[in-house]
Structure formats: C-alpha cells, structure tokens
Amino acid sequence: MLSFNxxxxxxxxxxxxxxxxxxSGRAHRSVMANTDFLLQFQEFEDDQGFTENNQGATTVxxxxxxxxxxxxxxxxxxxxxxxxxxxxxxxxxxxxxPPFWTFEYYQTxxxxxxxxVKNRIVGSILPWPGKNxxxxxxxxxxxxxxxxxxxxxxxxxxxxxxxxxxFLVNYGQPKFKYVPDFRKVTMAATAIYSYAWLVxxxxxxxxxxRNTKITCLVSYxxxxxxxxxxxxLSIYIxxxxxxxxxxxxxxxxxxxxxxxxxxxVLVMTFWPAIREDKPRITIAITSTIVILHAxxxxxxxxxxxxxxxxxxxxxxxxxxxxxxxxxNAN
Amino acid sequence: xxEVEESNKPLFAGLSDISISEDIPVEGDISVxxxxxxxxxxxxxxxxxxxxxxxxxxxxxxxxxxxxMYPKKSSALLRDWDLWGPLLLCVTLALMLxxxxxxxxxxxxxxxxxxxxxxxxxxxxxxxxxxxxxxxxSFFQSLCVLGxxxxxxxxxxxxxxxxxxxxxxxxxxxxxxxxxxxxxSWSTFASTAFLADSQPANRKALVVYPVxxxxxxxxxxxxxxxxxx
Numbered sequence: 001m002l003s004f005n006x007x008x009x010x011x012x013x014x015x016x017x018x019x020x021x022x023x024s025g026r027a028h029r030s031v032m033a034n035t036d037f038l039l040q041f042q043e044f045e046d047d048q049g050f051t052e053n054n055q056g057a058t059t060v061x062x063x064x065x066x067x068x069x070x071x072x073x074x075x076x077x078x079x080x081x082x083x084x085x086x087x088x089x090x091x092x093x094x095x096x097x098p099p100f101w102t103f104e105y106y107q108t109x110x111x112x113x114x115x116x117v118k119n120r121i122v123g124s125i126l127p128w129p130g131k132n133x134x135x136x137x138x139x140x141x142x143x144x145x146x147x148x149x150x151x152x153x154x155x156x157x158x159x160x161x162x163x164x165x166x167f168l169v170n171y172g173q174p175k176f177k178y179v180p181d182f183r184k185v186t187m188a189a190t191a192i193y194s195y196a197w198l199v200x201x202x203x204x205x206x207x208x209x210r211n212t213k214i215t216c217l218v219s220y221x222x223x224x225x226x227x228x229x230x231x232x233l234s235i236y237i238x239x240x241x242x243x244x245x246x247x248x249x250x251x252x253x254x255x256x257x258x259x260x261x262x263x264x265v266l267v268m269t270f271w272p273a274i275r276e277d278k279p280r281i282t283i284a285i286t287s288t289i290v291i292l293h294a295x296x297x298x299x300x301x302x303x304x305x306x307x308x309x310x311x312x313x314x315x316x317x318x319x320x321x322x323x324x325x326x327x328n329a330n
Numbered sequence: 331x332x333e334v335e336e337s338n339k340p341l342f343a344g345l346s347d348i349s350i351s352e353d354i355p356v357e358g359d360i361s362v363x364x365x366x367x368x369x370x371x372x373x374x375x376x377x378x379x380x381x382x383x384x385x386x387x388x389x390x391x392x393x394x395x396x397x398x399m400y401p402k403k404s405s406a407l408l409r410d411w412d413l414w415g416p417l418l419l420c421v422t423l424a425l426m427l428x429x430x431x432x433x434x435x436x437x438x439x440x441x442x443x444x445x446x447x448x449x450x451x452x453x454x455x456x457x458x459x460x461x462x463x464x465x466x467x468s469f470f471q472s473l474c475v476l477g478x479x480x481x482x483x484x485x486x487x488x489x490x491x492x493x494x495x496x497x498x499x500x501x502x503x504x505x506x507x508x509x510x511x512x513x514x515s516w517s518t519f520a521s522t523a524f525l526a527d528s529q530p531a532n533r534k535a536l537v538v539y540p541v542x543x544x545x546x547x548x549x550x551x552x553x554x555x556x557x558x559x
Contacts, residue, residue: 110462114535145463149540156547163554182440 109223112143120146124231127264133231134224134269142223147230150237151196157237158192159185161244162304169246184304195296196233200225203289207273210281218272228269232262236297243305251305255297263290391415398478398520408471408524416477419484420449423548426487427555440551448551452544453477460525460537467528476541479521483545486513487552494557506553514549518542 098104112120120137162184204222211219220228239258243251266289274282375383391414424445440448457472465472490506522538529537 107462107464110459110464112536113532115532117536145459145536149459149543152540153543156543160550182444 106144109142109144111141112145117143117146120227120231121150121234124228124265125235125261127261127268129268132269132272133228133265134220138224138227142221142227144223144226144230147196147226147233150230150234151192154233154237154240155185155189155192157240158188158300158304161240162188165244165246165305168244188300188304191296191300192233195292196230197226199292200229203270203285206285207270210274210277214277220270220273228266232266232293235262236300239297240300243301251301255294255301259290259294259297263293266290266293387412387414391418394478395481398481402523408467408475411471411474413470413474413477416453416474416480419477419480420446423449423480423484423487423552426484426491427551445551448547449477449480452547456540456544459540460529463533463536464530465525465528465537467525472525475521475524476544479517479524479545480548482513482516482520483510483548483552486510486549487555490552490555491557494555498556510549510553514545517545521545 097108116137120133123131123133123137159182200222204220204225207219207225235258239254242254245251267286270285270289274285277285390410390412394412394415424442427440427445428442453473453476456476457469460467460472461469467475486509489509493502493505493509496502518538518541521541525537525541526534
C-alpha cells in the first residue's frame with residue numbers, strides 16, 4: 001500500500017517551489033507560453049538544488065492536477081489533494097477539516113453559493129472538450145447540495161410525469177378511471193438514490209484499487225465522484241418532462257440526446273484517471289459508465305412510462321366491437 | 331497587648347470552647363410565608379381551569395394562522411413557535427386525502443401514513459438543508475414556519491372537495507387547478523417571507539427551491555385527488 005514518508009520529504013520542497021511560483025516572474029512566462037490548459041514548469045528543472053525524483057511532480061500540482069507527462073514522476077495517489085491541503089494550510093493559516101461526526105463537517109459539504117450551483121449544473125449539461133468538470137467547477141469544493149436535491153427533483157418529476165402520461169394515454173377511454181399511483185414515488189426514489197450513491201462508491205473503490213497497481217496521476221475523492229454523478233443526472237429532468245408526451249419517437253430521441261450529453265461529461269471527467277491503465281480496463285470502465293447511465297434512463301422509461309396500456313385496451317375495444325357486430329348479426 | 335494577642339488568634343478559634351448541652355432548647359419558626367400565591371400567578375398555571383389553558387393555546391394558534399394568511403414581516407411566528415398548528419393542519423390534510431371508502435383496488439392513492447411522513451420528513455429535510463447552508467434560524471422555528479404555511483393548501487383541499495361534490499368535469503378540474511396553484515404560490519411566498527431573512531444573501535435561492543418543491547408536491551397530491559364513487 002501507499003506510504004506517506006515521501007510527503008514529509010517533499011513538503012519543504014513544495015514550500016520552496018510555491019514561493020518561487022508566486023513571487024518569480026518565470027512563472028508568468030511559463031504559464032503564458034502554454035496554449036492549452038496544462039501548465040508547463042520546465043524552467044524549474046534547473047532549480048532543483050534539493051533534487052528529488054518527484055520534484056517535478058510536486059511542483060506541477062500546485063494549480064492543476066493534470067500535467068504533461070515529462071514533468072511527472074507519479075508517486076502515489078491523492079497526493080494532489082494533500083498538496084492542495086498543504087498549500088491552503090500554508091497560505092491561510094490553520095485550516096483543519098472537522099471530524100466527520102460533527103455538524104460542521106457537513107456544513108463544509110454545503111459550502112456553495114447559488115451561482116456556483118447554477119454553473120455546475122450548466123457545466124454538467126454542456127460538455128466542453130478540455131474542460132474537466134472536476135477541475136473547472138469542483139476544484140476542491142465538492143458539495144452535497146446539488147446531488148441530493150437534483151435526485152429529489154428527479155424522483156418527484158418521474159412520479160408526476162409518469163402519472164400524467166398514463167392519464168393522457170388513457171384519457172377518453174370509458175373504462176378507465178384515473179387514480180394517482182403513489183407507489184411510483186417510493187420506487188423511483190429507491191432506484192435513483194441507489195444509482196446516485198452505489199455507482200460512485202463502486203467506481204471510487206475500483207479506481208482506488210487500480211491506483212495501487214498502476215500509479216496514476218489523477219485520482220478523485222469519493223465526494224468528487226459523488227458530486228459529478230449527482231450533477232450529471234440533472235439533464236434527465238427536462239428529458240423526463242418531455243416524456244409526458246406519449247410519442248415513442250420523441251421519448252427515444254430525448255433519451256439519446258440526454259445520454260450523449262451527460263455521458264460525454266462523465267467520460268471526459270474520468271478519462272484522465274483511467275487513461276494510464278491497460279487499454280482493456282480503460283475501455284471496460286468507460287463502457288460500464290455509459291451503459292449504467294443508459295440503463296437508468298431506459299429502465300425508468302420502461303417502468304414508469306410504459307405504453308402497454310395502449311396495446312392492452314385496444315384489443316379490448318376491438319373485441320367489444322366484434323362481439324357487438326356478431327350479436328347484431330344474430 | 332491583650333488586643334494584639336486577641337487579634338493574632340485565628341478566626342473562630344473561640345468557637346471550639348463552646349459546648350452545646352442538651353438542655354438548651356432550640357426554638358424558632360419554620361414556615362413558608364403564605365402570602366406568595368399572588369406572585370405565583372405568572373409562573374404556575376396549574377391552578378387555572380382547563381378551559382383557560384385550552385383557549386390560550388387555541389388563541390395562540392389562531393393568531394399564527396392570521397399571520398400566515400397575511401404575511402407581513404413580523405417575528406411572532408418565529409418567537410413563540412409551537413407545533414400544535416402544524417400537527418392540526420397535517421392531520422386534517424392527511425385525513426381529507428383519504429377519500430372516504432377504502433377500495434382495495436384503488437390503493438395507489440396516498441395512505442395517511444405516507445402523507446404524514448412526507449410532510450414531516452420533508453419539513454425536517456428542508457430545515458436541515460437551511461441549517462447546513464448556514465442559516466441562523468433554529469430547528470423548531472423552521473419546522474413551525476413550514477408547518478403553518480401549509481394552511482393555504484389545506485384551505486384549497488377543502489375547496490377542492492366541495493367542488494368535487496358537483497362531479498368531476500373539465501370545468502371542475504380547471505377551477506381546482508386555479509385554486510391549488512394560487513394556494514401553492516401563497517404558501518411558498520409566505521414561508522419565504524419568514525425563512526429567507528435568516529439566510530446569507532447569496533444562498534437565498536438555494537434555500538427557497540426545496541420549499542418550492544415541497545409545496546409543489548403537496549399541491550400535486552391535492553390536485554390529483556379524486557374521490558372514490
């Protein structure tokens with residue numbers, strides 16, 4: 001498993017480099033010379049008076065965990081987070097995260113403003129190539145507000161839309177009496193909340209296990225994965241509202257569009273974490289993420305918005321007509 | 331010299347010389363002064379007739395109903411919170427959503443326990459949410475406000491049941507839709523007027539949205555209520 005001895009060797013180096021970065025003009029040059037999103041720290045290579053092999057890796061993780069391969073000598077998992085924590089501790093005095101059994105710990109998970117939540121939702125709907133959701137929107141501030149309330153909204157929207165669509169499908173049938181089906185709420189809640197919590201847990205466990213075998217550059221904490229999955233469900237809310245209209249073509253169309261958008265956000269988020277792995281594993285993880293996402297949508301559609309009533313009542317009416325005509329004929 | 335000697339002696343030194351013999355009677359008067367009942371009236375309500383107690387609580391609840399129906403910026407709801415009103419409203423709403431006869435085939439309708447749990451569990455979740463976002467309102471004050479603001483929806487439920495007595499048609503549906511929409515927006519506006527002040531300015535929308543969702547769901551349950559025939 002991981003040993004953190006290197007952290008105690010590396011931290012003084014990190015302090016030195018951080019000061020260099022902040023106060024030296026070379027940092028600006030290196031940043032502006034870069035055209036893409038990655039920061040190159042080539043100028044600091046000759047500065048390594050206290051050379052360690054992972055010096056490059058340490059310098060590189062100040063602002064952005066995704067760095068160019070030349071600079072990286074990956075040492076372990078989640079040291080970016082430790083580095084970020086070290087940096088914030090250094091720069092802002094004593095900042096310790098409270099233990100998880102206190103109320104303050106959960107308050108830190110709700111430390112977002114209205115416009116931040118709005119930006120995160122927009123960022124999860126519109127995938128931008130090169131913009132990693134975790135980097136750009138979450139940084140080191142994952143929140144639980146978004147995932148929880150998006151899931152709650154989705155549960156109620158599914159239940160309400162399911163009831164409305166079955167009402168519309170059977171409107172005008174003389175034998176049908178509309179009764180609101182309240183059990184849909186409980187079933188939808190179970191399905192959506194288990195997806196939103198169990199799949200991130202499984203993915204985080206799997207990624208952590210792979211990180212022990214293959215040292216990887218980028219690793220996400222459980223909260224970040226949870227946050228990404230929660231926000232990625234937000235595209236399904238307008239899709240589910242569209243499903244009220246009882247048209248099969250429109251429903252499948254909206255599923256495909258929603259799946260493309262949020263699936264691509266998910267894949268782009270997790271791609272940096274798994275691209276160092278064997279190609280088979282990479283493909284397996286990517287396809288699992290997309291397939292599970294699709295299964296959720298298709299399962300909800302099939303279960304709550306089944307149009308079987310249309311086929312069910314039609315034979316009844318045709319049978320009634322046949323019976324009537326046969327009775328009349330006699 | 332004698333005085334110096336005396337002052338040099340430690341305190342209470344002379345008490346050890348005192349011996350108490352059994353034949354010195356100790357007498358005094360140990361009794362509670364009787365005349366204190368007048369001052370107890372403000373603190374002890376044990377002696378008043380039951381009618382007074384009930385009427386006082388009912389008057390407090392009624393006053394809060396008035397505050398909800400005409401939401402001004404007053405702190406009466408927050409200062410003297412009580413949970414009688416929410417309980418009364420919740421039980422009334424859940425009973426009215428039952429629909430009378432218990433048909434076994436139409437058991438998709440919300441049960442009493444489901445409505446009860448949704449209202450109370452929903453209020454607790456919203457309160458926790460607002461506290462986690464950094465609100466300054468206390469737990470029971472928030473429960474009190476959310477519970478009392480169900481009053482417009484309960485009134486709408488009564489109106490819907492009266493309208494449904496005349497049969498279920500498109501016109502009655504339109505009337506019910508208008509009534510439920512109006513009362514749902516009234517509830518949301520009333521509770522926002524009380525709750526939004528306790529939040530930091532950049533998070534007001536985050537606190538108002540769950541309240542909106544909560545009353546929307548309750549309004550939906552009222553709107554889709556159809557009595558068994």
